[in-house]
Amino acid sequence: xQSPAMRITxxxxxxxxxxxxxxxxxxxxxxxxxxxxxxxxxxENAFLAACIYFALVREGKITVDSNFNKFIDxxxxxDPLEVDEAEFQAESGA
Numbered sequence: 001x002q003s004p005a006m007r008i009t010x011x012x013x014x015x016x017x018x019x020x021x022x023x024x025x026x027x028x029x030x031x032x033x034x035x036x037x038x039x040x041x042x043x044e045n046a047f048l049a050a051c052i053y054f055a056l057v058r059e060g061k062i063t064v065d066s067n068f069n070k071f072i073d074x075x076x077x078x079d080p081l082e083v084d085e086a087e088f089q090a091e092s093g094a
Contacts, residue, residue, distance in 0.1 A: 005081040008052050010074045016062075017081060018055040027054040035068055049075055 003022075009015045028050050031037070040047040053071055056062045062071070 006048075006052055006055075007079045007081055008056075009076045009079075010071075011076045012074060016056055018052060018059060018061065020051050020055050021058075023058060024051045024054040027051075027058075045078075046072075048078060052078065 003019050005017065005019045007015060007017050028037070028040075028047065031050075031054070032039075035050070037043075037050055038046055049072055050068075053062075053068060057064050057066070
């Protein structure tokens with residue numbers, strides 16, 4: 001399974017590209033209760049936004065001490081990216 005690549009645009013005009021990896025989904029499982037997140041089933045948008053948040057923190061694109069709820073409130077759009085693996089790694093430095 002190929003990891004999904006996503007672009008998130010925030011209301012302040014910032015845009016970030018990230019590739020979700022298994023660690024981001026696992027982080028969701030660990031943090032779900034402490035952040036009072038709903039279960040994935042029936043809440044796919046919240047699940048995706050949270051996993052993107054964890055990916056951006058992991059990649060250092062946002063700080064680990066950034067406020068999760070403020071981040072969620074600032075999401076303007078989330079769009080899937082269709083890029084090939086080598087191209088994404090070259091652009092993101094992964």
